Amino acid sequence: MMRESIGTDEITGPTELRQLLGDVMPRAANKERTTLHPRDREWIANSPFLIMSTSDADGNCDASPKGDPAGFVRVLDDRTLAIPERPGNRRADGYLNILANPHIGLLFLIPGRRETLRINGRARLVRDAPYFDDMVVKGHRPILAVEVEIEQIFLHCAKAFIRSHLWEPQQWPVDTLPSPACLVKEVHSDITESIEELERYYSPENYNAKLYRD
Numbered sequence: 001m002m003r004e005s006i007g008t009d010e011i012t013g014p015t016e017l018r019q020l021l022g023d024v025m026p027r028a029a030n031k032e033r034t035t036l037h038p039r040d041r042e043w044i045a046n047s048p049f050l051i052m053s054t055s056d057a058d059g060n061c062d063a064s065p066k067g068d069p070a071g072f073v074r075v076l077d078d079r080t081l082a083i084p085e086r087p088g089n090r091r092a093d094g095y096l097n098i099l100a101n102p103h104i105g106l107l108f109l110i111p112g113r114r115e116t117l118r119i120n121g122r123a124r125l126v127r128d129a130p131y132f133d134d135m136v137v138k139g140h141r142p143i144l145a146v147e148v149e150i151e152q153i154f155l156h157c158a159k160a161f162i163r164s165h166l167w168e169p170q171q172w173p174v175d176t177l178p179s180p181a182c183l184v185k186e187v188h189s190d191i192t193e194s195i196e197e198l199e200r201y202y203s204p205e206n207y208n209a210k211l212y213r214d
Helices: 013-023 038-046 093-100 132-136 159-164 179-186 195-201 204-209
Strands: 049-055 059-068 074-077 080-084 102-109 115-128 145-156
Touching: 038 074, 038 115, 049 093, 059 093, 059 115, 074 132, 080 132, 093 145, 102 145, 179 195
Parallel strands: none
Antiparallel strands: 049 059, 049 102, 074 080, 080 145, 102 115, 115 145
């Protein structure tokens, strides 16, 4: 249950929301597509990073980053994509969500580009397929893939990237956060490893050695 906030003026329905935001701009209202345009294929081929959003049957949500060399997401046809699995922490939050609720949202990024490609659809997990051989990176063949049946495609405008200065290092705030090892040690009271052990675990050398193996 969400906390009650004193003094807030909550929006409780779509009519209220539309009155506040105003009408959808025609260009935005009419930009949705259901099949991939050749430019969509080109965008996906140039994207090394995406956010995969899922939820379980009760609506509990997860958003997971996925990254590999540009073009790691395979276009199977004009309405189907495949996202390869890579070694990770084995939590499988998104995968478990897909088994309970196939609805999925994808956000494709290209470094330096301020627009994004958004794709929504239905997903399923496959443990093998002939195209897995084309997804091998540094000797790693995926043990599963997420196949996405596309229901909605559109390009998202650049405003969020312009406001955030995401690709402009000179505008980035000074990073004052502790190292990943210190953060983990601080926020998880049950961690028994020492800072030195955690620093070795989170070191770039250790990460790089385990990118394509468990």
